[in-house]
Amino acid sequence: MIPRFDFIRPHSLDEALTVLAKNSETVTVIAGGTDVIPGMQQGDVRFCATQTVLDVHHLTELRSVIKDGAGWRLGAALTFSEIAAHARIRAEFPLLAQAAASIGSVQIRNRATIAGNFVNNAACADSVPPLLVYDARVHVRSLKGEREVPLAEFLLAPNITVLARDELVTEVLLPAVPSGYAGRFFKLGRRRGIAVSRITLALLLKMNASAVADVRIAGGAVTPIGARFPELESSVRGKTASENLWASLAQDLGKAVLERTGLRWSSAYKLPVLQQALFGMLCDLSSARHA
Amino acid sequence: MTVRFTLNGKPVSISTAPHRRLLDVLREELNLTGTKEGCGIGECGACTVLVNGRAVNSCLVLIGQVEDASVTTIEGLADGANLRPLQRNFMRAGAVQCGFCTPGILLAAHALLSENPQPTEEQVAAAIAGNLCRCTGYKQIIEAVMLTAQERSAE
Numbered sequence: 138m139i140p141r142f143d144f145i146r147p148h149s150l151d152e153a154l155t156v157l158a159k160n161s162e163t164v165t166v167i168a169g170g171t172d173v174i175p176g177m178q179q180g181d182v183r184f185c186a187t188q189t190v191l192d193v194h195h196l197t198e199l200r201s202v203i204k205d206g207a208g209w210r211l212g213a214a215l216t217f218s219e220i221a222a223h224a225r226i227r228a229e230f231p232l233l234a235q236a237a238a239s240i241g242s243v244q245i246r247n248r249a250t251i252a253g254n255f256v257n258n259a260a261c262a263d264s265v266p267p268l269l270v271y272d273a274r275v276h277v278r279s280l281k282g283e284r285e286v287p288l289a290e291f292l293l294a295p296n297i298t299v300l301a302r303d304e305l306v307t308e309v310l311l312p313a314v315p316s317g318y319a320g321r322f323f324k325l326g327r328r329r330g331i332a333v334s335r336i337t338l339a340l341l342l343k344m345n346a347s348a349v350a351d352v353r354i355a356g357g358a359v360t361p362i363g364a365r366f367p368e369l370e371s372s373v374r375g376k377t378a379s380e381n382l383w384a385s386l387a388q389d390l391g392k393a394v395l396e397r398t399g400l401r402w403s404s405a406y407k408l409p410v411l412q413q414a415l416f417g418m419l420c421d422l423s424s425a426r427h428a
Numbered sequence: 429m430t431v432r433f434t435l436n437g438k439p440v441s442i443s444t445a446p447h448r449r450l451l452d453v454l455r456e457e458l459n460l461t462g463t464k465e466g467c468g469i470g471e472c473g474a475c476t477v478l479v480n481g482r483a484v485n486s487c488l489v490l491i492g493q494v495e496d497a498s499v500t501t502i503e504g505l506a507d508g509a510n511l512r513p514l515q516r517n518f519m520r521a522g523a524v525q526c527g528f529c530t531p532g533i534l535l536a537a538h539a540l541l542s543e544n545p546q547p548t549e550e551q552v553a554a555a556i557a558g559n560l561c562r563c564t565g566y567k568q569i570i571e572a573v574m575l576t577a578q579e580r581s582a583e
Contacts (some may be wrong), residue, residue, distance in 0.1 A: 144429060144446030167490070174449065175469035190446070192493055219484070242558020243468060243536060247482045248489070330557030331471050401539040422464045 139177045139406045143189045150198040150278070154305060158280040161189040161302035168214045169248035170194075171241065172257055183257070183296065194250070199307060202226070208312040210276070213305075214253035217264075220251060230311055232267035232322040232339050239324050240265060242331050252306040256312070258292050258362055265292070265363030267322060268309065269355035276308035285310065292362050317343045317350065319420040324356035325410065328373050334358045335403070336411055342422045349373050349382075354390065359411055369393060378423045387416040433494045436504025444491055449468045451486035454501060462502035462531045466560070473559030476532035477501050478555030483539040485558075502531035506537060514538055514576045521572035533559045537573045546577050 142165075148373050149155040156162055165187040167173045177184045193199055201375040202223060209229065211220070220226055223239040240246055240263050242252075252275075254262045267286070273288040277300060288309075300306065320341040326332020337357035341353035343350040353368050356361040369389050376382055398404075429551035430438050432441045435458070444453055454460045454477070468487050475486040476576055477499040514537060518525075533556055539548055540555035547555070553566070553575045563571065
């Protein structure tokens with residue numbers, strides 16, 4: 138049973154920010170509701186202080202897709218159906234579009250929003266690894282002002298972000314990807330529909346002839362929060378791509394995950410799958426197999 | 429709280445408590461019990477309805493969120509006393525057994541056919557991946573949707 142609360146449906150972003158500023162300790166922001174509503178239904182402690190639910194799903198200020206000099210600005214309340222179907226997002230950020238198309242079910246994707254996927258900082262958020270390899274930044278507003286934070290710094294710990302109680306995420310900024318990058322997205326769940334991910338991986342690779350110009354690796358559900366692996370990325374930059382290099386990088390990924398999470402009941406299953414997945418994606422992208 | 433929206437083509441205005449879900453209001457206040465509650469957390473799809481033509485889980489929508497929206501439930505799918513071809517084909521193909529998942533799957537399939545009148549089997553399977561059916565094994569359901577698409581293209 139959902140506890141009682143007041144419901145506010147503001148007419149504008151400013152009105153929403155005013156409500157947040159006045160009642161920041163007791164307001165829960167809702168957009169798609171696919172996390173908040175079942176959370177309340179199940180008595181999640183995250184919502185035990187909620188007296189007011191503030192709905193921002195419909196605000197036009199949060200629903201645009203704009204290209205400017207810095208890259209692409211995606212409205213925080215865009216749904217995953219909208220992102221997966223957006224021709225330009227599919228062309229410029231294919232890993233994000235693939236992740237969006239794989240989330241939940243049609244019914245979930247028609248409601249769930251891009252900012253809603255990471256404001257609760259759940260490890261299994263499928264859009265986070267792609268956003269991290271694209272160096273996404275989070276635009277945040279409150280009545281006091283606005284700021285922009287790299288997503289990698291926005292996410293602090295499970296369920297914890299840098300977002301203050303009176304702030305609202307308004308946009309996700311994606312810098313244009315320089316030419317020469319190719320990428321892959323991998324997701325493993327217990328079933329295809331509605332699966333909570335056990336492993337997600339996003340990979341971007343740029344080659345300079347046979348050398349690794351740049352690689353970006355981000356994982357989800359295998360570490361306490363979605364994260365990049367900067368030490369692994371720098372370990373292969375400038376090196377000549379080969380099956381051996383990818384195999385040792387994949388092994389190192391397993392070690393890095395183990396260091397961050399410690400040994401878990403699932404490690405014996407997850408780590409080899411994770412390593413194989415990364416190895417396969419790297420070989421596929423660099424065609425090192427055929428070199 | 430008063431919420432105004434369009435329900436199965438007719439305007440409604442309902443006074444209710446803000447913590448009620450669309451599902452609760454449909455079943456308990458508007459007596460539209462064709463919409464079923466299964467899991468209550470968005471995993472089974474039994475409570476699927478259309479909001480502005482798109483399939484959503486009504487257990488994951490607060491009643492205040494449908495203000496000004498157009499909602500279609502299974503009670504609004506047929507044309508008066510006449511079943512839609514999709515509904516007739518569910519009967520023909522044996523896609524209904526216990527029937528609990530049927531309203532949700534019909535609406536999910538209807539939303540698909542409205543957007544994509546000639547889907548592939550894979551697209552049908554993806555469109556109903558959010559709907560659990562424990563009786564049929566899905567084969568007959570996919571057949572019923574494909575049959576409907578074929579009939580439409582033959583017209």
